[in-house]
Amino acid sequence: MSNFSTATSIAHNVASGAQSAVSVVEEHLQRIGQREEEVHAFNLVTSAEARERAADLDARIARGENVGLLAGVPIALKDNMCTRGVPTTCSSKILEGWKPPYNATVVDKLFAAGAVFVGKTNLDEFAMGSSTENSAFGPTRNPLDTSRVPGGSSGGSAAAVAAGFAAVSLGSDTGGSIRQPAALCGVVGVKPTYGLVSRYGLVAFASSLDQIGPFSHSVADAALLTEVIAGHDPMDSTSIPKPAPSLVSVLGRGVEGMRIGRVADLPEGADADVLARLDAAFIALEKAGATIVDVKLPSLSYALTAYYLIAPAEASSNLARYDGVRYGNRVAANDMNNMYADTRAAGFGDEVKRRIMLGTYALSAGYYDAYYGKALKVRRLISNDFAAAYANADVILTPTSPTVAFPFGAKTDDPLTMYLCDIFTIPTNLAGHPAMSVPFGTGQANMPVGVQILAPTLGEEAMFKVAAVLESAA
Amino acid sequence: MIDNGLPEGWELVVGLEVHVELATKTKLFSGSPNRFGDEPNTNIDPVTLGLPGALPVLNQHAVELAMRIGLALNCTVKPSTFHRKNYFYPDLSKAYQITQYDEPLNVDGFLMLPGGVRIGVERAHMEEDTGKSTHFGGAGGRIHGSDYSLIDFNRAGVPLVEIVSHPDVRTAEQARQYVNELRAILVAVGASDAKMEEGSMRCDANVSVRKYGAELGTRCEIKNVNSVRSLGKAIEYEARRQIDVLETGGTIRQETRHWDETDGRTHTLRAKVDANDYRYFLEPDLVMLAPDAEWVERVRAALPVLPAARRTNLAILTGADEDSEAIAVVVERGQDTYIEEVKNSGGDAGRALVWVQQSFAEEGNAPRLPAKDLAALTVLERDGKLTATQAKTVLGDMLEAGGGDPAAIAASKGFEALDTSVIEGFVNEGIAAQPDAWAKYCAGEEKAMGALVGTIMKLSKGKADGKVVTAILQQRRNG
Numbered sequence: 001m002s003n004f005s006t007a008t009s010i011a012h013n014v015a016s017g018a019q020s021a022v023s024v025v026e027e028h029l030q031r032i033g034q035r036e037e038e039v040h041a042f043n044l045v046t047s048a049e050a051r052e053r054a055a056d057l058d059a060r061i062a063r064g065e066n067v068g069l070l071a072g073v074p075i076a077l078k079d080n081m082c083t084r085g086v087p088t089t090c091s092s093k094i095l096e097g098w099k100p101p102y103n104a105t106v107v108d109k110l111f112a113a114g115a116v117f118v119g120k121t122n123l124d125e126f127a128m129g130s131s132t133e134n135s136a137f138g139p140t141r142n143p144l145d146t147s148r149v150p151g152g153s154s155g156g157s158a159a160a161v162a163a164g165f166a167a168v169s170l171g172s173d174t175g176g177s178i179r180q181p182a183a184l185c186g187v188v189g190v191k192p193t194y195g196l197v198s199r200y201g202l203v204a205f206a207s208s209l210d211q212i213g214p215f216s217h218s219v220a221d222a223a224l225l226t227e228v229i230a231g232h233d234p235m236d237s238t239s240i241p242k243p244a245p246s247l248v249s250v251l252g253r254g255v256e257g258m259r260i261g262r263v264a265d266l267p268e269g270a271d272a273d274v275l276a277r278l279d280a281a282f283i284a285l286e287k288a289g290a291t292i293v294d295v296k297l298p299s300l301s302y303a304l305t306a307y308y309l310i311a312p313a314e315a316s317s318n319l320a321r322y323d324g325v326r327y328g329n330r331v332a333a334n335d336m337n338n339m340y341a342d343t344r345a346a347g348f349g350d351e352v353k354r355r356i357m358l359g360t361y362a363l364s365a366g367y368y369d370a371y372y373g374k375a376l377k378v379r380r381l382i383s384n385d386f387a388a389a390y391a392n393a394d395v396i397l398t399p400t401s402p403t404v405a406f407p408f409g410a411k412t413d414d415p416l417t418m419y420l421c422d423i424f425t426i427p428t429n430l431a432g433h434p435a436m437s438v439p440f441g442t443g444q445a446n447m448p449v450g451v452q453i454l455a456p457t458l459g460e461e462a463m464f465k466v467a468a469v470l471e472s473a474a
Numbered sequence: 475m476i477d478n479g480l481p482e483g484w485e486l487v488v489g490l491e492v493h494v495e496l497a498t499k500t501k502l503f504s505g506s507p508n509r510f511g512d513e514p515n516t517n518i519d520p521v522t523l524g525l526p527g528a529l530p531v532l533n534q535h536a537v538e539l540a541m542r543i544g545l546a547l548n549c550t551v552k553p554s555t556f557h558r559k560n561y562f563y564p565d566l567s568k569a570y571q572i573t574q575y576d577e578p579l580n581v582d583g584f585l586m587l588p589g590g591v592r593i594g595v596e597r598a599h600m601e602e603d604t605g606k607s608t609h610f611g612g613a614g615g616r617i618h619g620s621d622y623s624l625i626d627f628n629r630a631g632v633p634l635v636e637i638v639s640h641p642d643v644r645t646a647e648q649a650r651q652y653v654n655e656l657r658a659i660l661v662a663v664g665a666s667d668a669k670m671e672e673g674s675m676r677c678d679a680n681v682s683v684r685k686y687g688a689e690l691g692t693r694c695e696i697k698n699v700n701s702v703r704s705l706g707k708a709i710e711y712e713a714r715r716q717i718d719v720l721e722t723g724g725t726i727r728q729e730t731r732h733w734d735e736t737d738g739r740t741h742t743l744r745a746k747v748d749a750n751d752y753r754y755f756l757e758p759d760l761v762m763l764a765p766d767a768e769w770v771e772r773v774r775a776a777l778p779v780l781p782a783a784r785r786t787n788l789a790i791l792t793g794a795d796e797d798s799e800a801i802a803v804v805v806e807r808g809q810d811t812y813i814e815e816v817k818n819s820g821g822d823a824g825r826a827l828v829w830v831q832q833s834f835a836e837e838g839n840a841p842r843l844p845a846k847d848l849a850a851l852t853v854l855e856r857d858g859k860l861t862a863t864q865a866k867t868v869l870g871d872m873l874e875a876g877g878g879d880p881a882a883i884a885a886s887k888g889f890e891a892l893d894t895s896v897i898e899g900f901v902n903e904g905i906a907a908q909p910d911a912w913a914k915y916c917a918g919e920e921k922a923m924g925a926l927v928g929t930i931m932k933l934s935k936g937k938a939d940g941k942v943v944t945a946i947l948q949q950r951r952n953g
Binding site: 081082088090095098100101102104199200201202203204206207208234235236237238313314316317320321323325326327335336340360363364365368372 | 520523524525526527528529530531532558560562564567568569570617618625751753754755758759760761
């Protein structure tokens with residue numbers, strides 16, 4: 001764990017009056033001032049609003065008010081979550097300058113809990129990528145080694161926490177976009193069960209896979225933040241009609257008697273340094289009283305292919321609305337079709353265009369059954385495999401990323417190489433399950449390695465128990 | 475063989491697709507008002523505009539109204555899903571329409587036309603409406619070639635149900651009957667106001683022709699039919715066009731055709747080969763819509779008596795022909811229960827039907843005139859105390875005043891039914907005044923009676939009962 005203050009301690013100190021929200025914010029803004037130019041975690045830093053908000057919180061606390069579980073906690077938001085009156089770009093030129101007239105549900109919840117927003121973080125355009133190199137506004141750098149990527153697509157949110165710009169942040173995870181950058185930046189990252197956190201106000205990439213989740217320095221912070229943002233939202237039809245789970249209270253209960261799954265047929269591709277840390281994690285859990293069991297997930301090797309049909313198919317539909325008609329950038333042309341074409345050609349980057357074309361093709365008449373239809377079948381097979389595995393295991397441990405953070409440009413020439421970054425994270429999204437990445441030591445070049453904990457639907461409790469044990473053993 | 479107005483040997487085959495806007499307070503997937511005629515772009519919100527991050531939430535009342543339609547059309551309500559129909563157009567804010575595709579809410583129903591023809595209903599599914607574009611400059615009100623276009627998103631997201639019939643319609647008249655009957659049902663169950671002229675009900679017709687006994691012909695879809703009358707005309711035109719093509723050795727191309735009210739023809743809009751590939755897929759922002767049996771039964775139990783049954787009931791009550799204009803009109807206006815009240819107040823249902831049909835067009839389903847007052851009027855008429863002409867005058871006063879005692883009004887006007895002996899006197903005078911007419915009438919020329927009755931009525935200053943006069947004249951001739 002880094003030496004930055006956790007959200008848990010900040011909230012405690014601010015609420016008790018031991019520390020002012022203003023001083024906390026200033027401390028973080030100062031670090032932003034020192035390193036943001038180099039790291040480029042943010043598309044927008046909202047310092048004035050943050051200062052005003054912190055002063056307001058301090059005044060309310062002075063009056064004896066309870067301002068919430070995240071009193072004075074500086075938080076950064078991935079720039080694909082809608083914030084009323086504040087630009088939300090998805091790191092795309094096509095949305096440059098657009099200000100949403102409404103807040104995402106998570107934003108309202110964080111605000112109600114007393115959090116202080118410090119800015120909107122950089123991402124791969126429309127969350128499509130694994131390195132933040134696909135941002136239209138330039139890449140984010142890994143704060144631990146600025147010659148390397150922070151991962152992606154939520155690279156800005158991971159870097160903001162790793163650099164101490166914010167105590168915690170939110171990202172979105174469609175195929176690993178929280179967990180992979182968390183692993184590469186040495187922080188905790190959680191993708192909750194699909195439907196646990198409202199997607200209302202999250203700009204959609206692939207609606208059946210997208211899920212919002214936290215980045216933090218500690219497992220306890222991640223549990224706290226998940227509790228705050230989770231729970232049923234009537235504005236999201238896919239939101240699970242249950243209250244938020246209690247997660248902070250399960251930390252420290254240990255893993256005695258738990259069954260930890262080891263994937264016997266894990267797809268190849270992980271580096272030796274990463275696999276070594278995974279082995280060390282199994283040993284640590286066994287020492288803590290858990291049993292290691294072998295599980296098989298035979299359809300896992302098809303997950304990447306299925307994902308790269310399903311996610312682009314949904315994206316091709318979700319991104320069709322960026323047509324220059326109602327908002328965002330428009331390139332004027334002599335007729336409607338040319339206006340559409342020119343606007344979209346100028347507004348989208350290469351990776352977004354690649355996925356729109358891929359998805360359009362996969363859904364087209366005559367190809368649907370062979371591509372999209374087959375991918376849906378694979379998705380069912382993966383769910384079935386997981387169901388069988390979870391009959392024998394409470395959670396499953398895998399690497400988060402096959403490698404540690406890689407240098408800029410290392411994977412930009414061949415999209416398929418980049419896609420392989422998500423080989424271990426994608427199956428979770430296809431199944432709708434929760435998973436999280438916990439830092440567990442370092443690998444090559446002294447860069448952090450993350451271990452991924454997978455759990456069945458609404459298995460967050462078990463997942464967090466294991467995470468807490470790994471955190472203390474790391 | 476049914477008379478379809480086509481050349482000998484040709485059979486008309488029509489299937490109808492009717493879109494109706496549901497009478498909900500709010501839109502299908504958001505809380506904006508569903509209201510016609512407001513200032514443009516006032517009934518909007520992030521969902522309606524398809525803003526990034528907005529998500530649809532299904533309107534439960536819309537589901538209930540859609541189920542009412544399905545159940546009233548004898549459909550089975552089934553677990554159903556929503557799909558995205560993807561295409562680009564400026565008034566389609568998300569660039570996809572959310573619609574039910576291969577798993578619609580209502581399937582396998584039917585509608586009985588007055589007269590007993592059964593038209594199968596394949597499905598009645600839910601979908602959202604688009605915004606409304608208006609194009610300025612250029613030709614033909616189309617976007618291509620126009621100077622600029624304005625879009626009103628008030629209509630975007632308005633809940634629709636599309637009712638798709640089987641190709642069971644065999645004449646243009648049946649098509650008209652189908653739409654009229656469907657409209658009556660939609661209004662009766664409170665699902666829609668179903669006004670074609672306001673666009674809350676829209677009808678497309680799939681038209682084909684074939685020689686009797688042959689395979690189904692290639693069909694053309696006719697759009698832009700804005701009234702029931704145009705529907706009939708468009709179908710008739712299109713059938714003749716297709717027959718002309720086939721009889722001169724041509725073939726029908728499957729295409730969408732546009733009905734032009736001004737020239738009375740259909741014109742090619744787009745051929746099937748140019749059709750969009752809509753790339754339908756399951757809408758991931760919504761979950762399955764599976765109304766439980768209890769809900770379905772609750773909706774079914776709450777359905778009102780439907781127009782066909784009400785016509786039968788009213789015909790029995792009044793003694794009128796079930797397929798008569800009077801029965802159809804009164805049921806459509808929802809005034810059949812009023813006639814029941816008149817009957818229950820001791821009135822004459824048959825006379826009440828006549829008066830309600832003639833004089834209650836503006837009254838709606840809850841006429842201001844108390845049923846007991848109309849009942850009293852019909853009794854005076856039945857008992858020969860008032861002539862039909864007098865009764866009409868009295869009714870006019872009663873409607874204007876919103877009620878009143880017909881006997882008192884009649885007395886104040888000096889309307890006293892004349893004694894038969896007095897009428898006999900006028901008849902004598904009339905015959906004397908019109909000897910030629912009387913001679914002709916006696917010679918069997920029925921038309922001559924009109925002149926006689928007219929003269930006699932004039933002599934009585936309108937106080938004689940025309941029916942009595944006629945009866946006396948007939949008696950005299952025959953006797």
